[in-house]
Amino acid sequence: MMAPGCLLLCLRCRNLLGSRISTQHLSLLVQSCAAPLPSGNPTGTRRIQMCYYSSAKHLEVLTSATDFVSNKSCVLQGPKQAIDLDDNVELSALEEIDDEEAVRISVPTALPPSSTSLKDYVDKSETLSKLVQLGVNLWKLEQRPNVGSMLLRLDYETDVATKLLFLKDIGVEDSCLGYIISRNPFILTQSLENLNTRVNYLKSKKFSQDTVASMVSRAPYLLSFSVKRLDNRMAFYQQQLNLSVANTRNVVSRLPRLLCGSLEPVKENLKVCEIELGFKKNEIQHIVLAVPKVLTANKKKLIQIFDFLHNTMKVPHHLIVKFPQVLNTKYLRVKERHLFLEYLEKAQYDPTQPNYIALDSLISLPDETFCSELASAKLEDFCLFQKTL
Template sequence: MPLGLKPCCAVCKTNSSSMWKKGNLGEILCNNCTAKSTVTGASGLTVTSSTQQSNGGGKQSKQEIHRRSARLRSTKYKAPASEKKVSSKGKGRRHIFKLKNPIKAPESVSTIITSESIFYKGVYYQIGDVIKVIDEEDGKPYFAQIRGFIQDQYCEKSAALTWLIPTQSSPRDHFDPGTYILDLDALSCPSPFEEISDEDAVQIFVPPNLPPATITLRDFVDTSETLKNLVHLGVNLSKLEERPNVGSMLVRLDFQKDVVPLLLFLKDLGVQDVQLGPMLTKNPFVLTESLENLQTRVSYLKSKKFSSEAVAVMVSKAPYLLNFSVKRLDNRLGFFQQQLGLSAHKTRDVVTRLPRLLCGSLEPVKENLRVCELEFGFHRNEIQHIVTVIPKVLTANKRKLTQIFDFVHNTMGVPHALITKFPQVLNAKFLRIRERHLFLEYLGRAHYDPTHPNYIPLERLVALPDETFCTKVALSSLNDFERFQKMM
């Protein structure tokens, strides 16, 4: 209770109590009356509960029906907020961290003042003076010429200097300005607003504007030294511009720095001049390879006993050979030697004659080997002989290879031994084999058995031109053969 007031109990009218409390209606009660009212309320609550139970869960009273949650109203009485007194005491710096929205100080704007002269520590300086500067680390003197002065908003002064570089004739004991030269790298570029004479204006060269994006290299040939020289070498730019990212790569190349060293390397390797253009047309990405990597790959091939001439032929026929790492080349050589069961010498001979075996996919090679062994029925030694004579069998189209073998073996009746003896028939054109066999069959001269008197070897059937085939093998005329072709 507030000091200075004598409370009085609203029930027993006493003025003395160990504790004063307020009743439900806001009246003042002593400690004894407060205890009595608490007991009375509890007994009334018990009676009400028992009454409800005896009524068998009847309707609730209106007070209970209209009872609301205490969360909807405040449980404490809030007095009106009084105005806070403004303290005259200053607040510490930690106060800014308690603010919800801290106030940010405005950014300072530097105001720079330039001048042609300045007075500093009793010395008058002006633009063009030569000064002596002592380095704090080594204590050596350096000379510079003042180019300008700057003074900021805090009145701090600074000078722009151009260093003077000594020459061999510069004395060590004193300063001789005639023996020093200006640091040209520190000199500023001329202003674009500087007036120039008519003679200087005529000598200014303005390169033509290049398009920001284009689909052809034709727009860059006139301005690019690299593209001009590549055209002179025989590179087909029309094919290269169709490939993604190749055109932008060629435009960024420097001819003297990137292209010339590679051309000299290929010349030393043994590649002919007429082969440089077609080679770069097929593989322009070799221009981005380092000479060290290229030399490493060539050295590996020579370590495997490939001659210099063989390496030059392989690079000319398979330009992508130089793009593959030494590890991949070694894995490819080991694969062919193991799968074919050939010696190292025969493996080198096969790879030299068909170097794209080292560059292409291995899946067609594996598939053709399985077809020759399982579907065609060739023995392992026969496959080795066929691959040694005609390496293209390894990369030939499976459908074409099957079509030719089926016609030669099943229709013409040629056994495996004769096909192995002359495997070039597997690399011939199917239409030529079919037309010539049907013509010989029409004439009654289709005999491919070596024991027959009129035996016709497969070599003469496939390799000879039409006129020679008609006169020497079919014993007929070329006109008869052409009329037969029209009747088919």
């Protein structure tokens, strides 16, 4: 009968060496270890040397065993070459180690296998933890399909840090980095070559570096579009509004999302201004140059405020064109102030008449100044009147 300690040692060596020791060689080791035990030293402790010969690699493992181990060495003849098990062999999960070795073992922190929230990964992912420090809103990003898994696959040094340095190099402020990535996380997947090409295109159109940085900060998707698309958008606004190159650049720089969003709402608003509101093309051009947001305004709100200005307040087209900011103000603000002036019999918007009230003053002044300078009333009276509407 084979000594139990020797058999255990053979099996442990098989675990250590894995596929590098065949079943045939293991059988030879077991047979050697099964030799009859001598009667002289049945309880002695010996170091057993096992040599395994392979045409590809020669291995030698030194280990120890106790309890009924023979003085006879279990040897397979062949050339021998010592190896370091720590470097070449993975230890079995059942291998016993001392406390000192256990302290030296580094165990990587595993990511949760699945989760409905990115917050469960922040402490375990360098990329997510760094993005949180930048002010990125992970809660908004995880609501978007596939964005969370995309962020977890990104390497911070190669995918994230390089893009952040690029944005800083073109002049983007540190405080804007979190906002940009929160709105457009896909910028982290763009190649630096493509990002450089798009920035160089904007500079070729005479946008200054400060302007480019401002445009990217306010329109995070700007650098996600190809040069061809950006160029087509620039040409569209220049042709539709009959603008010069300088004026086109002025409009786009003040509202850079014109280069990112859909053109359908813009085309719709241009038709509304010309057909439904009755503005001439040169008047529309003047309005857009003063207030580019008119191009992307909600169509219903645009019609609502024009209808109140033109049909209720009796303001003609040319005065609206002179003060186009009124089209970009809140409808309720205009309505409340006009009705209060009308109640006081001071609603006079004709510049040829006495006590004329300019539209820009009507909408831009704070409530207290509006009451004291235009309505000649107390703020408390205006607040009480608002409650009656």
